[in-house]
Amino acid sequence: MKNIVERLLQGDRRALARMVTLIENELPQAHAFLAELHQHSGQAQIIGVTGSPGAGKSTLVTRMVRELRKQDHKVGIIAVDPTSPFSGGAILGDRIRMMELAGDPNVFIRSMASRGHLGGLSTATRDVVRAMDAAGYNPIIIETVGTGQAEVEIMRTAQTVLVTMAPGMGDDIQAIKAGILEIADIFVVSKADKPGADQTAAELTMLLSLDPNRRQSAWRIPVIKTSSLKEQGISELITAMHKHYAYLKESGQITRRAQRQLHSEIQNLIMQAVAKKLQAQIDPEEWDALIAEVTDRKRDPYSVADSLQTRIGLNSSL
Amino acid sequence: MVENQTARPIRVLVAKPGLDGHDRGAKIIARALRDAGMEVIYTGIRQTPEMIVEAAIQEDVDAILMSILSGAHMALFPKIIELLKQNEVDDILIAAGGILPDEDIPAIKQMGIQGCFGPGTSTEEIISFVRNNIQGERLSVEA
Numbered sequence: 001m002k003n004i005v006e007r008l009l010q011g012d013r014r015a016l017a018r019m020v021t022l023i024e025n026e027l028p029q030a031h032a033f034l035a036e037l038h039q040h041s042g043q044a045q046i047i048g049v050t051g052s053p054g055a056g057k058s059t060l061v062t063r064m065v066r067e068l069r070k071q072d073h074k075v076g077i078i079a080v081d082p083t084s085p086f087s088g089g090a091i092l093g094d095r096i097r098m099m100e101l102a103g104d105p106n107v108f109i110r111s112m113a114s115r116g117h118l119g120g121l122s123t124a125t126r127d128v129v130r131a132m133d134a135a136g137y138n139p140i141i142i143e144t145v146g147t148g149q150a151e152v153e154i155m156r157t158a159q160t161v162l163v164t165m166a167p168g169m170g171d172d173i174q175a176i177k178a179g180i181l182e183i184a185d186i187f188v189v190s191k192a193d194k195p196g197a198d199q200t201a202a203e204l205t206m207l208l209s210l211d212p213n214r215r216q217s218a219w220r221i222p223v224i225k226t227s228s229l230k231e232q233g234i235s236e237l238i239t240a241m242h243k244h245y246a247y248l249k250e251s252g253q254i255t256r257r258a259q260r261q262l263h264s265e266i267q268n269l270i271m272q273a274v275a276k277k278l279q280a281q282i283d284p285e286e287w288d289a290l291i292a293e294v295t296d297r298k299r300d301p302y303s304v305a306d307s308l309q310t311r312i313g314l315n316s317s318l
Numbered sequence: 319m320v321e322n323q324t325a326r327p328i329r330v331l332v333a334k335p336g337l338d339g340h341d342r343g344a345k346i347i348a349r350a351l352r353d354a355g356m357e358v359i360y361t362g363i364r365q366t367p368e369m370i371v372e373a374a375i376q377e378d379v380d381a382i383l384m385s386i387l388s389g390a391h392m393a394l395f396p397k398i399i400e401l402l403k404q405n406e407v408d409d410i411l412i413a414a415g416g417i418l419p420d421e422d423i424p425a426i427k428q429m430g431i432q433g434c435f436g437p438g439t440s441t442e443e444i445i446s447f448v449r450n451n452i453q454g455e456r457l458s459v460e461a
C-alpha cells in the first residue's frame with residue numbers, strides 16, 4: 001500500500017480524513033507527514049468565518065460553497081464546535097445546515113471539536129488547513145464560534161476573516177467594537193431578510209468610518225448584507241472575498257500575514273514541546289505537593305517554576 | 319484523556335437515513351454519547367446512503383449509528399453497506415436502532431450491522447455497546 005502522504009496528494013479522501021485524525025490526536029507521526037505536506041501547500045485561499053452562536057454561519061458557508069462550486073472550486077470546510085468542559089465530548093452539528101453539500105466529493109467537510117489541545121486550537125486547525133491545501137482544496141473555509149479565544153485562532157490561520165452578525169440577536173454593536181473590529185476583513189450582516197438588518201449595517205458602517213486605524217488602510221472593510229434564506233447578497237460576498245485576496249497580493253500583505261502566522265506557529269510548536277515535557281516529567285502528585293508548599297508560603301511560585309525549568313532542561317533564569 | 323483508557327475521544331456519526339422525521343431517539347443518543355465524552359457528528363434527518371457514507375469517510379468516525387423508525391430499513395441498509403464496501407471502509411462499527419421488527423433482525427445482522435436497539439433501550443446500554451465494539455486498532459490510529 002502507498003503511504004498516506006502520497007495517497008493524500010493524489011486526492012484520496014480517506015487518506016486526508018485519516019491525516020486529520022492524526023493531527024487532531026496530536027500523534028507523533030503527524031509532524032513528519034506534515035513536514036512533507038508543507039512543500040505542497042500554500043496554494044489555497046484561507047477564509048475564516050466567525051460570529052456569535054446561531055448567527056447563521058453554517059448556512060452562509062453552505063450558500064457560499066454552492067456559489068464557489070459553480071466556479072468549479074474544490075472546497076475544504078473546517079467546522080469547529082466547542083468541546084463540553086464537563087464531559088470532554090461534543091456535538092458537532094454544523095453538518096445539519098450543510099446537508100446540500102453532503103455527497104459532493106469535491107467538498108470536503110470536517111467537523112472539529114475545540115478539545116483542550118496542548119498547542120492550542122490554532123495549531124490543529126492550521127495543520128488541517130495544510131493537509132487540505134496539499135490535497136488540492138481551494139479555498140478552505142474555517143467556521144468557528146466567535147468567542148474571544150476563537151478570534152485569536154482565526155487570526156493565526158486565515159487570510160480573509162468574515163465576521164457575521166445577525167440583526168436583532170442582541171449583538172450590541174458597541175460591545176462588538178472591542179475585539180472583532182480589528183480582525184474583520186469583511187463584515188456580513190446575515191439573515192438580512194429579518195427586520196433591523198439595515199440598521200445593523202448602517203451602525204457598522206458608521207463605526208468603521210470612525211476607526212482611525214481603518215482610515216489609514218488601503219482596504220475598505222465592506223459591510224455586506226446577506227440572506228441565506230432568500231439567497232441574497234451571496235455573490236456580492238464572493239466578489240468581496242476575491243477582491244480582498246487580490247488586495248492582499250497586490251499590497252504584499254499576504255506575505256506579511258503568512259510570516260506573522262508562521263512566526264506564531266513555530267513559537268507555538270516550541271511551547272507545545274515544553275508543555276509536553278512538563279506533562280511527561282512532573283506527575284500530578286508532585287504538582288499537588290509543590291502547590292501545597294506554595295500555598296503554605298513555604299515556597300514561592302518563582303523558585304518552583306525555576307527548579308521545574310531546570311528539570312526539563314531549560315536554563316535557570318535566576 | 320477522557321474515557322475508557324483511550325488517548326482520544328471516540329468519534330461517532332449519528333445519522334437518520336431516509337425520509338424519516340422521528341428524530342427524538344437520535345437526539346437523545348447524540349446527547350448521551352456526548353455526555354459520555356464522545357465527539358458526535360449529528361447530520362440531521364433525511365440523509366441519503368451517499369450522504370451518510372461520504373460523511374463517515376470525511377469525518378473518519380469510529381462508528382456509524384443509524385436511527386430509523388419509518389420502516390424503510392430493509393431498503394436503505396443494504397445500500398449503505400454496499401457503498402461502504404465500494405469505498406473499502408471495513409473498520410467502522412455500524413449499529414442501528416429504532417423500530418426494527420424482530421423478523422428483520424437476523425437479516426440486518428447478516429449485513430454486518432451490529433446491535434439493533436429498540437424502544438426503551440437505556441442510554442447506558444448504548445454507551446457501553448459503542449465503547450466495547452469499536453475496533454481496537456482504530457483507537458491507536460495507524461496511518
Ligand code: B12
Pocket residue numbers: 337338339340341342343344346347382383384385386387388389413414415416417433435436437438439440441444
Ligand atoms: C413520537 C412519535 C411521532 C412524532 C415524532 C416527533 C419527532 N420529532 O421525533 C410525530 C407525531 C411527528 C410522528 C409522526 C409520524 N409517525 Co410516529 N411515532 C412516534 C412514537 C409514538 C414514539 C417515537 C419516539 O419519539 N420515541 C422516543 C424515542 C426516544 O425512542 P426511539 O426513537 O425508539 O429511540 C430509542 C431506541 O429505539 C434506541 N434507538 C433508536 N435509534 C437508535 C439508533 C442506534 C444506533 C442505537 C444504538 C439505538 C437507537 O434508543 C432510543 C432510546 O431508548 C412511535 C411509536 C413508538 N412507540 O416508538 C411512533 C411511530 C414511530 N410513528 C409511526 C408513524 C407511522 C408515523 C407517521 C407516518 C404517522 C402519520 N401517519 O402521520 C408520521 C411520520 C412522520 C415523519 N415525518 O417521519 C409508526 C411507524 C411504523 C413503522 N415503522 O412501521 C410508529 C412505530 C407508531 C406505530 N406503532 O404505528 N411520530
Ligand SMILES: Nc1nc2c(ncn2[C@@H]2O[C@H](COP(=O)(O)OP(=O)(O)OP(=O)(O)O)[C@@H](O)[C@H]2O)c(=O)[nH]1
Pocket residue numbers: 051052053054055056057058059060094097145190191192193194226227228229230
Ligand atoms: N431568517 C433567516 N434565518 C437564517 C438565515 N440563515 C440561517 N438562519 C437560521 O438561523 C439558525 C442558525 O443557523 P446556523 O447556520 O446553524 O448558524 P451558526 O452560526 O452556524 O450556528 P452555530 O454553529 O451553532 O454557532 C438556523 O435556524 C437557520 O435556519 C437567513 O438568512 N435568514
Ligand SMILES: [Mg+2]
Pocket residue numbers: 057058059093094143
Ligand atoms: Mg454552525
